[in-house]
Amino acid sequence: MQIFLQFVGTGLVLVSLADIFLTVLHPRSESNLLSMLVARIVWGLFRAVAQGLPKQRDRILSYGGATIIVTLTGAWILMLLIGFALIVWPGLGTAIQMTPGETPTDFVTALYYSGFSLTTLGTGDLIPTTATYRFLMVLKSFLGFSIFTLVLSYVLAVYGALNSRNTFALSLHHRTADSADPAELLRRLATGNDLSTLNQNITDIAEKLISLVELNNSYPLLLYFRYRQPYYALARIIYLVIDAATLTKSALDQDYYSPIINSSGIAEIWHGGQHLLDGLNNAIPVRDKLSSQAPSESFWREHYYHAL
Numbered sequence: 001m002q003i004f005l006q007f008v009g010t011g012l013v014l015v016s017l018a019d020i021f022l023t024v025l026h027p028r029s030e031s032n033l034l035s036m037l038v039a040r041i042v043w044g045l046f047r048a049v050a051q052g053l054p055k056q057r058d059r060i061l062s063y064g065g066a067t068i069i070v071t072l073t074g075a076w077i078l079m080l081l082i083g084f085a086l087i088v089w090p091g092l093g094t095a096i097q098m099t100p101g102e103t104p105t106d107f108v109t110a111l112y113y114s115g116f117s118l119t120t121l122g123t124g125d126l127i128p129t130t131a132t133y134r135f136l137m138v139l140k141s142f143l144g145f146s147i148f149t150l151v152l153s154y155v156l157a158v159y160g161a162l163n164s165r166n167t168f169a170l171s172l173h174h175r176t177a178d179s180a181d182p183a184e185l186l187r188r189l190a191t192g193n194d195l196s197t198l199n200q201n202i203t204d205i206a207e208k209l210i211s212l213v214e215l216n217n218s219y220p221l222l223l224y225f226r227y228r229q230p231y232y233a234l235a236r237i238i239y240l241v242i243d244a245a246t247l248t249k250s251a252l253d254q255d256y257y258s259p260i261i262n263s264s265g266i267a268e269i270w271h272g273g274q275h276l277l278d279g280l281n282n283a284i285p286v287r288d289k290l291s292s293q294a295p296s297e298s299f300w301r302e303h304y305y306h307a308l
Helices: 002-025 035-052 054-061 064-091 107-118 131-175 182-189 195-218 220-224 234-250 264-283 288-293 297-307
Strands: 096-098 126-128
Touching: 002 035, 002 064, 002 131, 035 054, 035 064, 035 220, 035 264, 064 107, 064 131, 064 220, 107 126, 107 131, 126 131, 131 182, 131 195, 131 220, 131 234, 182 195, 182 234, 182 297, 195 220, 195 234, 195 264, 220 264, 234 264, 234 297
Parallel strands: none
Antiparallel strands: 096 126
16 A cells, blocks of 8 residues: 555656646747646636636636646646655555654645755754655655746746747737738838838738747647737737738739738748647637628628728
8 A cells, every 4th residue: 555655646646746847948839738737727716617607708818827826836736745645645654753742644744845855955863864855855856846946936937938929929019000900011011112111011910920929839828818808809910910811822912012911920820820820729619609690701801801
């Protein structure tokens, strides 16, 4: 039984450490064990609550991203705490002694002992008496210090990436004169029909968009940060850049604007927007019942001619 408990505890510790490594030190959207699963579960709970309170929907969902970060951090720490507690539990009363008095051998004491060393506070009134458990105490303290540092760095990186996304979204919003109209965006980018200025503006947007694509690849939890203001929405960013690229390729004069239509900037905007769309759809898939609310072909035809 003792060996089985230690085996389970070791498994919990290894899974937690592996997920921290993949999420923090090897941050890619496809590289994780638990983080995206935790994110989907928490986001699903927020969506369920928001559907029950439609008037508070935007406000409720705006707390989803931050809650996912807190929940994921708590899950890592809890798995490490329980895992190490299961490992040291059989040693209570023999390899681990309380000073002074009789050593309790219950699981709560094992949690207490593991929590002390994992948070680098020491060992409290429980002292390891064998070389193996002394080494384990040092290992827990080292891992605890390292993990808290890594998690703090990760949280700062996520919010730094979120600030970059919000800045880009706000820039696009104001470039459309707060209209969220891709045609208005393209018209202002092409003011004066100066090809060099238009190319520079498109290149600037393309660079920021590709940076955003890579930020979402590195920190996929960004996809679950949603604000009440619609101009911060990732879906709006995707809509503006893809539709602006579509209008560039289909609505502008094919001869005069050929250098722009065939430019690398337009290719980056088009494919970068598609890349973001795929990532958003994979993280938060649209439910089948919403497909009936999709705009009809006539809607998009009218939308195109209005833009043209």
